[in-house]
Amino acid sequence: MFEDELAAAEQLSHRGAYREATAARERALAAARTPREQARALILIAHDLPRQGDLQAALRRASEAVALVRQIEGEDSHALLAQALTELCYVYAQFLMGRDALQTGWQALAAARAAREPLLEAWALNRLAVASAAMDQTEQACQDTVQALEIAQSTLSAMTAAGQDVRLLMPQAGSTSASSIASASSASSALSSSSNGDATAGSGLPPTAAAPNPQGQRQSQVRGVIQAQELLLSCLNNLAHFWLQAHAEALRNEDRTAAAEALARAGPYAVRAAELVRHAGNPFLVVVSLSNLVEHLLGNGEITHALALVDEYEAIALREGYGGMALQARAQRALLQLRRDDPARVMQALAGMQALLTHEGPPQLPLRLRRQLSLAMYRVYKARGDYAQALSAHEQLSALERQAARNAMALQTEARLIRQEFEQARARAEHAMQDARRERERAEHAEQEQHKLRRQAAELGRMAHEDALTALNNRRHAEFALPLLLERARQEHQPIALGLLDVDHFKRVNDSFGHGMGDQVLQQVAQLLRRQLRSADLLARVGGEEFMLVFVGVPPPRAQDICERLRQAIAGFSWQDLAPNLSLTVSIGLSAGEPPSRVDLLVETADQALYAAKHNGRDRVQFMAS
Numbered sequence: 001m002f003e004d005e006l007a008a009a010e011q012l013s014h015r016g017a018y019r020e021a022t023a024a025r026e027r028a029l030a031a032a033r034t035p036r037e038q039a040r041a042l043i044l045i046a047h048d049l050p051r052q053g054d055l056q057a058a059l060r061r062a063s064e065a066v067a068l069v070r071q072i073e074g075e076d077s078h079a080l081l082a083q084a085l086t087e088l089c090y091v092y093a094q095f096l097m098g099r100d101a102l103q104t105g106w107q108a109l110a111a112a113r114a115a116r117e118p119l120l121e122a123w124a125l126n127r128l129a130v131a132s133a134a135m136d137q138t139e140q141a142c143q144d145t146v147q148a149l150e151i152a153q154s155t156l157s158a159m160t161a162a163g164q165d166v167r168l169l170m171p172q173a174g175s176t177s178a179s180s181i182a183s184a185s186s187a188s189s190a191l192s193s194s195s196n197g198d199a200t201a202g203s204g205l206p207p208t209a210a211a212p213n214p215q216g217q218r219q220s221q222v223r224g225v226i227q228a229q230e231l232l233l234s235c236l237n238n239l240a241h242f243w244l245q246a247h248a249e250a251l252r253n254e255d256r257t258a259a260a261e262a263l264a265r266a267g268p269y270a271v272r273a274a275e276l277v278r279h280a281g282n283p284f285l286v287v288v289s290l291s292n293l294v295e296h297l298l299g300n301g302e303i304t305h306a307l308a309l310v311d312e313y314e315a316i317a318l319r320e321g322y323g324g325m326a327l328q329a330r331a332q333r334a335l336l337q338l339r340r341d342d343p344a345r346v347m348q349a350l351a352g353m354q355a356l357l358t359h360e361g362p363p364q365l366p367l368r369l370r371r372q373l374s375l376a377m378y379r380v381y382k383a384r385g386d387y388a389q390a391l392s393a394h395e396q397l398s399a400l401e402r403q404a405a406r407n408a409m410a411l412q413t414e415a416r417l418i419r420q421e422f423e424q425a426r427a428r429a430e431h432a433m434q435d436a437r438r439e440r441e442r443a444e445h446a447e448q449e450q451h452k453l454r455r456q457a458a459e460l461g462r463m464a465h466e467d468a469l470t471a472l473n474n475r476r477h478a479e480f481a482l483p484l485l486l487e488r489a490r491q492e493h494q495p496i497a498l499g500l501l502d503v504d505h506f507k508r509v510n511d512s513f514g515h516g517m518g519d520q521v522l523q524q525v526a527q528l529l530r531r532q533l534r535s536a537d538l539l540a541r542v543g544g545e546e547f548m549l550v551f552v553g554v555p556p557p558r559a560q561d562i563c564e565r566l567r568q569a570i571a572g573f574s575w576q577d578l579a580p581n582l583s584l585t586v587s588i589g590l591s592a593g594e595p596p597s598r599v600d601l602l603v604e605t606a607d608q609a610l611y612a613a614k615h616n617g618r619d620r621v622q623f624m625a626s
């Protein structure tokens, strides 16, 4: 759904049906499932909105895109940031907020360089140039645009060198379908803001904003070529426009040398754009490029050629429903006719101009052109000695100048309000995010603490039941387990056997070999017991050198055998390996038989048996029936 809408929008955008394209992108935005998808849709929407004259919405969308992209991590984050900032830069430039536009453009350029995508870098440069132009830095604007142009050209050459037929890959102008013409005409009445001369009216999709290609490499190659072509056209048209603006400015200041120079510099770009655009398949780009060329020809006095081009692009504008551009064609035609010698045509042109100036929009003629018309009327009336009309044209011109200043101020106030509103929302979102993060950290910390406590509790539990020296069960565990074992034996009517094993003359071991060796001996005894007694129900160290073993379900003779085997294992162990001349025996008192009624009876009997074993000479197993 998301990708489908974006793909459909891309097609519409290439055909110049911007309003329809934006609607499709809005649907894609609604269907977006991830912040990355949202950002992609927002960037594209922000790209198209200025062409529909909706600068406020463009500013909102571009700001939203930048804020969203800043939260996205991953390898394409630089590319997305570059695109979002590039759009924001352009919107600021349209608001005539040059400083903000420049700052944003520089950031966009840095992000594009970090992304290592030449076309993104070129787009950033292209928009940065528009920002410079908004600050009346024409030279800088041209330098940046030329750089962007070179990148676009080398990208295209690389594609051509790679065997791609650039021309064939371009959609043809004639392929525009009847339905898209109808939709474009219903949508394009607001397309009058093209007066900024920006030829980026093509979708100008930066490469990574494009949808991942479902139909293989060829489509993405086509897209790449289209993007590079559009960038190229945008650069050419912008260069033409910057110099045409400089030309108009010089004319207003009556600086003929500067005017001639600016006009000469605009020429090659306007000519080349007009040549190239016929392959681009985007009627809107054709109209913009031709109107630039007309302005250049008008400056050069090539009136007949210019009039033919006006007719051509007016026809396209009318067919496609670009109301603003059709109006512009009429204005340019009137300006051209003023330059003819035919007085009747001049009068007709003057009347036409007045009609255009008093025409109540929309669409309205761009302010730039209205100023140009008023100035032309003023000069013609003055030259003809018609001072009343000249004065009226001059007053109109001053009113337009005041209006231009007021418009710029109103726009900038509006932009600041939007930005403020946006920054407040962002601050609120940031606070909410910080709160959520703090809450998450608190929860994580609490969980870690709990985990630690559980581990400690388990450790303590284990320690409470374990003998530290031998890692056998300790006396506490024996006292805990013994009643349960006895109970089980009674319930299951099983015999029970309890042996108390005591190391003989252990004091001597300590005395002769030291306490450390005594410890080692005890550990070795524990290990031997553990190895021999896999099936014991309980094996514990219950005193210094005394151990307890309990079996449930083992009849007395078998218990005696087990104890005997234990005794032999310990007596037969090569204790000399631990210390020279060391030897060791144990005595075992065994109480076995029917389970007695109480634990202490069982233990006492075993104790008595042990005492007897010691008394009878040690190193033996003494059995007593329980």
Ligand SMILES: Nc1nc2c(ncn2[C@@H]2O[C@H](COP(=O)(O)OP(=O)(O)OP(=O)(O)O)[C@@H](O)[C@H]2O)c(=O)[nH]1
Binding pocket: 469, 502, 503, 504, 505, 506, 507, 508, 510, 514, 515, 516, 517, 518, 519, 522, 543, 544, 545, 614, 618
């Ligand atoms: N190295 C070491 N010695 C211990 C430990 N616990 C108790 N002992 C020593 O074990 C010895 C026990 O001595 P006695 O109770 O006199 O008995 P015995 O020397 O084994 O003589 P009989 O039991 O009569 O054969 C004492 O010297 C205790 O200090 C221990 O954890 N490590």
